[in-house]
Amino acid sequence: MxxxxxxxxxxxxxxxxxxxxxxxxxxxxxxxxxxxxxxxxxxxxxxxxxxxxxxxxxxxxxxxxxxxxxxxxxxxxxxxxxxxxxxxxxxxxxxxxxxxxxxxxxxxxxxxxxxxxxxxxxxxxxxxxxxxxxxxxxxxxxxxxxxxALDDPEQDIDELYEAQLDRLRDRQPRHGEIVDEEPIVAVHVIPVESVSDPPRMIATDLPDPPKFRSRSAGTEGFGDFVITAPYTELSEGGFSEYVCLDGNGWVEAVTTKLTMERKGRHGIAWFIDKEIVSLMDSLREMYQTAGIYPPLYVYITIIDAENYPIEKPQSVFGPDTTRPINENVFQLKRVKIEDLDSNIALALREPLYQLWNRIGWRNGSIHYSKNEDDSIEWDPYES
Missing domain, CATH: 3.40.1350.10 (Trna Endonuclease; Chain: A, domain 1)
Structure with missing residues (x-):
């Protein structure tokens, strides 16, 4: 339907x-x-x-x-x-x-x-x-x-996402620039309201977006959007990570700090799943505060990581994940969240499995486990 x-x-x-x-x-x-x-x-x-x-x-x-x-x-x-x-x-x-x-x-x-x-x-x-x-x-x-009334808003949502992705390919955020050193992990969250009934808020009316990987961060408004990022990066405009909330309700979250080096090679950090799920849990609370309701459309994209594998923990049994992502802009499967009470980790399972499958991990992400009845649960690995 x-x-x-x-x-x-x-x-x-x-x-x-x-x-x-x-x-x-x-x-x-x-x-x-x-x-x-x-x-x-x-x-x-x-x-x-x-x-x-x-x-x-x-x-x-x-x-x-x-x-x-x-x-x-x-x-x-x-x-x-x-x-x-x-x-x-x-x-x-x-x-x-x-x-x-x-x-x-x-x-x-x-x-x-x-x-x-x-x-x-x-x-x-x-x-x-x-x-x-x-x-x-x-x-x-x-x-x-x-x-x-019978138009399909999903086309407008996809077009909004693609427009933001075009900017990120050039490492251009809404404000400032993105540093060049590492690949970008980007999460876009677009409520249907953003294209069908946009709230059109200004920065002073918007809640503070959560952090994405940052240990400490500040928030600053720029007209019709707000950005949460490390304090020095807010003032200097060269971002290694940020979360931007647009006045129409959609979010662009970016980090270049989900990489690691092991045995002389660079890879995406094995805890990428946990960071994305944690971000989405925080964004859910933000949307509840802002009074913006589902459905929410979630897009996860890995940019400039063509030659990067995922570096799994050494203690985890499984294949040696040396196969690279092999795609300069790797767009994972879009997720639609119908309810703010949804289990976010389970909602994101398919695209996160898709990422691990790409680099050779046949059984999907290491952060999920299968029960005896074949049901799946979020079971994040702790190193």
Whole structure:
């Protein structure tokens, strides 16, 4: 199924209050009178009282994606404890639930509480919003031009990434220059909002980006972007590493300090995986602070490392990783992160495996392990 602008921004609602406002307006089109109660739970859940044709009900909304069926059951149980007597229960969520499961859950709750139950999951909300009579709500709540609602924003995201990559090929950051000595490891993170509903913030409104490899760093604003980098490099403009947050919400993180020398040869450091995962965990917290929501598109690129292998720890059993990357600009598989609660390490596993496979490590990265049931877990090697 294509990831249209409407779908992408619906997934990126990211907050129970925003979802409630959208659901309230949609229900108003269906003849419901809505009295928002302002109750908000710790997971972003909301509820509002409803009335239609002389019958009363309650609306619950949540953007929680994990264990959504248990969340719906829990909210229904809470609603049953309200002093009001309800005739119906409506639950709105941006999570997509398989139709069979959704129908089964509606019947289960109806039998348990004697209500008419409707679960407006992602698929149903999308269907409602695609109705031409609701296109004004698409524009109001999702900030998508109805004429472009079915466009695919992923093409715009790829083009934004490629434009930044063109600069890095010439070792040109947004500000200053990148030192020449070592290969570049670059991580670009582009929220769908950056191309479909850009926040257009200025430096004073932006949170401080995290560090990437730096032990100590400062942050400085430059108009519509901010950079975190070592203090001396911020003043001199010759960067060995930095993290740049653009006012439209996308990030460019660069380091030239993920190389090492062993036995007279230079290679990419074996802990590259850990540094990238750590960076992404910090960026997740930054996006939560900034109120910028998934989906996030992550691109990992290795530049000017054509003759570099990865230098694994000597104590790790496996092939002698002497095979070089053999590509001047090595672009790893793009990753799409749908939820800020996602396991970042597992989300990045495929591109990190791709990197280790390239230099001859057949079983993938040394920082993951396989359990007896063949499931994979993040198990970073500690030297």
């Amino acid at each position: 294509p990831n249209t602008a409407l779908e992408a921004n619906l997934r990126a609602v990211g907050d129970g209050a925003r979802l409630e406002q959208l659901a309230v307006d949609l229900l108003g089109r269906e003849g419901y009178d809505v009295d928002p109660t302002g109750v908000r739970g710790p997971d972003g859940g909301r509820d509002a009282l409803l009335e239609r044709l002389g019958k009363s009900g309650v609306l619950h909304c949540s953007v929680t994606s994990s264990n959504i069926e248990e969340k719906i059951r829990s909210d229904a149980e809470s609603a049953s404890d309200y002093p009001e007597e309800f005739d119906f229960f409506i639950f709105a969520t941006t999570t997509e639930i398989a139709g069979v499961k959704r129908d089964r859950l509606e019947n289960e709750l109806a039998d348990t509480y004697g209500w008419r139950v409707q679960i407006k999951d992602f698929a149903r909300l999308r269907k409602d919003l695609m109705d031409v009579d609701n296109h004004d709500l698409v524009q109001e709540h999702l900030h998508v031009d109805p004429l472009n």
